[in-house]
Amino acid sequence: MFDNLQDRLDGIFKKLRRQAKLNENNVKDALREVRLALLEADVNYKVVKDFIEQVNQRAVGTEVLRSLTPGQQMIKIVHEELIALMGSSHQRLNFGSQPPTVIMMVGLQGSGKTTTCGKLAHSLITDRKRPIMVAADVYRPAADEQLRTIGRSLNVEVFSPGTHLSPVIISQKALNHAQMHGFDPVILDTAGRLHVDEQLMEELVQIKKMVTPTEILFVADAMTGQDAVNVAQKFDELLDLSGIILTKMDGDARGGAALSIRAVTGKPIKFIGVGEKFDLLEPFHPDRMASRILGMGDVLTLIEKAETAIDKEKAQELARKIKKQEFSLKDFQDQLRQIKKMGPLDQIFNMIPGMSKMNVGKELEDSEGELKKIDAIINSMTMRERESIDIINLSRKKRIARGSATSVQEVNRLLKQFVQMRKMMKRFTSGNKPMNLGMFR
Structure with missing residues (x-):
């Protein structure tokens, strides 16, 4: 974007x-x-x-x-x-003084609202909250089942009494259930609208009156540009929104919604969705976004991603192994997987100051494919082979190549590169030249 x-x-x-x-x-x-x-x-x-x-x-x-x-x-x-x-500064979610806090999610159909409920729940679990999601959409076919599937994948409870009840009654029952069982916050997944429909909008007003949400978040598809801004304005007039979540910010949208919606509605963007996975919901920081737009990178978000993705104990253990020259292919694979947790390479790359101006799109695509290939090759090895590559003879290489859908030449190349990297690590720990991991691109 x-x-x-x-x-x-x-x-x-x-x-x-x-x-x-x-x-x-x-x-x-x-x-x-x-x-x-x-x-x-x-x-x-x-x-x-x-x-x-x-x-x-x-x-x-x-x-x-x-x-x-x-x-x-x-x-x-x-x-x-x-x-x-x-918006000048990042606006956090507000939590009520009396739990449970109710977060009401509203928006048009197709904006990614139900998936965003899951992303928000995942984010709240990371902050040591105990959220519950509520299937208050009784109109879209299988909407409740979609939310239950998301809940199972995140190990988050979903309140879904069935589509025979009205969304207003479901919301009230969910609030009572949360109070009795200690859930906080309550995330209401309301029905998406194909357009601003008076009858369904009145239903949202009734839900608001019934459960008094602390947060009413409008979920907008950033790909729709000005349409998202216009619809947000209409929702705000009726419901008095407390914030906005922009989804699909990783797409090829032109960015008009992100730059307009705060100025038009006066309501802060609180989160942005930057991918399909549940951990790809980022707090919105206007200063960081402005830096990205001007090609200055976003080092703070990059650091936060690294801190979240990289296990400190594993990092310390890795440092010990490198120092004692015990670094194995299994350790290397673990490091690759931790890097992948930070998100797509192109997003990480664009957070490094100056890098967004370099035309490396094709190289990044190749790097993503190469990382997958390396992962597949290592997965096709036995634990003993990963720990000691010296035992990998031609027969083993053929088996590994078949198991990873690669060639013996590609297996040889990985082993050769890994040996070179270990030699460089040896020099690095001896106080000579620093490592250059660029060979794996």
């Missing part, structure tokens, strides 16, 4: 950086290009107009025109205004 916008802005700012001095005319020309880039990204017209006026007001003052580095100052202003546009 934001790739096209990022490329356009990068080109505009490169021109500005080449100029020793800026004047009102070239600032005006640059802002005209920024305006077009934002409109092409499907950002709301009024939001773009206000944004450009705000940047222009700051840019034509002494802050930029008399600066020693005018191009950098211009980027700084755009960065700060993007942060302000998207």
Whole structure:
């Protein structure tokens, strides 16, 4: 997401950086290009107009025109205004003073609302909460079964008394059940709407009156751009939303919803969905998103992902093994799997400052495939082979190749690369040159 916008802005700012001095005319020309880039990204017209006026007001003052580095100052202003546009700071979920907290999920059909309920439950479990999900959608076929399947995969209880009851009654019974059994929070998966339907919207109003939710989160598909913003506005007028979750932010959407929805509704984006897996729901940080849009990376999110994915005890054990030169293929496989837990390689890559400007899409695709192949080869080995590669003769290599759907040459290449890596680790622990794991790309 934001790739096209990022490329356009990068080109505009490169021109500005080449100029020793800026004047009102070239600032005006640059802002005209920024305006077009934002409109092409499907950002709301009024939001773009206000944004450009705000940047222009700051840019034509002494802050930029008399600066020693005018191009950098211009980027700084755009960065700060993007942060302000998207909400200035991260907004956490609110929890009521009296448990259980009720989180009501609303939105149109197809926005990924039911899956997002599961992602939110997973996130809350990580924060040591005890959530319960409620199947309050009695209209979409098998909606309750979908939620129960998600609940089983996450080991989260799902309250689903059946589609014969009204969503209002189901929500009330779920709240009573949560109070009796100590669940907190209660996540209500309400029925998605194909459009803003008066009868079904009134039902949401009745649910709100019955259970008094602390949070009413509008789940919007980021791929729908301005439509998501318009619908969010209508939901907000009726329900007074407390926040927004944008899904499918890993897709090729232009980004207009993310840049417009906060300014239009006045309600904060609290989470973004960046993949299909349940652990790919990220808290939304406006400053980090602005940095990504401008190609500055997102080191803080990268660190947080690493801290979540990498087991500290395993890391310490790995350090011990490397020092004693006991690092095996099994250890190597464990490290690859921990890296994969952090998310798709392209997302991780784009969080590293400057890397998003490098055209490495094909290389990353190749790297993903290579990691899967390495995993399959190691899986086809016996435990003894993984611990001691010296015993792997030609006969064993043929068996491993058959088991992993690869060739003997590919098995040989992995073993050769692994031997080279161990030699480099030996030098590294001896205080010589650092390791270069790029050979496995």
